[in-house]
Amino acid sequence: MLKKFVLAFGILALAVASAENYKVTLSQPTSVKGKKLKAGDYRLNVADTKCTIVSGKESVEVPVKVETADKKFDTTAVRYSGTGDQQSISEIRIGGTKTRLVFQEQSGL
Numbered sequence: 001m002l003k004k005f006v007l008a009f010g011i012l013a014l015a016v017a018s019a020e021n022y023k024v025t026l027s028q029p030t031s032v033k034g035k036k037l038k039a040g041d042y043r044l045n046v047a048d049t050k051c052t053i054v055s056g057k058e059s060v061e062v063p064v065k066v067e068t069a070d071k072k073f074d075t076t077a078v079r080y081s082g083t084g085d086q087q088s089i090s091e092i093r094i095g096g097t098k099t100r101l102v103f104q105e106q107s108g109l
Contacts, residue, residue: 015088019047022094024076032063032103044092044101051101065102074097 022044029038037053037060045052051064076095080087092101 010096019045021045021098022045022076022092022099024092026078026089028087030080030087030089031086032060035060035062035087037089042053062103065104067100067102069093069098069100071102072096 025041026039040055043054049063052063053060065090073093073095077093079091081090082088
């Protein structure tokens with residue numbers, strides 16, 4: 001029984017360790033993949049092709065494409081697409097890294 005617990009804990013620790021965590025501040029209400037987000041501070045947990053966006057007890061999980069830029073970004077920047085109340089996050093560039101998170105709009109399937 002103890003061996004199973006230790007094994008399960010080890011697997012969980014590896015899964016958590018493989019995820020990348022970032023912080024971002026949204027200056028305006030927006031959406032990502034059709035899910036509404038209020039302005040404020042968020043934590044991004046990125047694992048493989050999924051990004052969990054967390055603020056307090058609320059979280060949204062969306063697909064993401066992680067890209068590596070040629071050079072490091074000076075600051076974290078959020079890029080939007082759309083206009084007015086219909087803006088959505090298209091990309092987040094993580095300051096101090098070469099990491100770019102791309103949130104592509106879903107095709108009409």
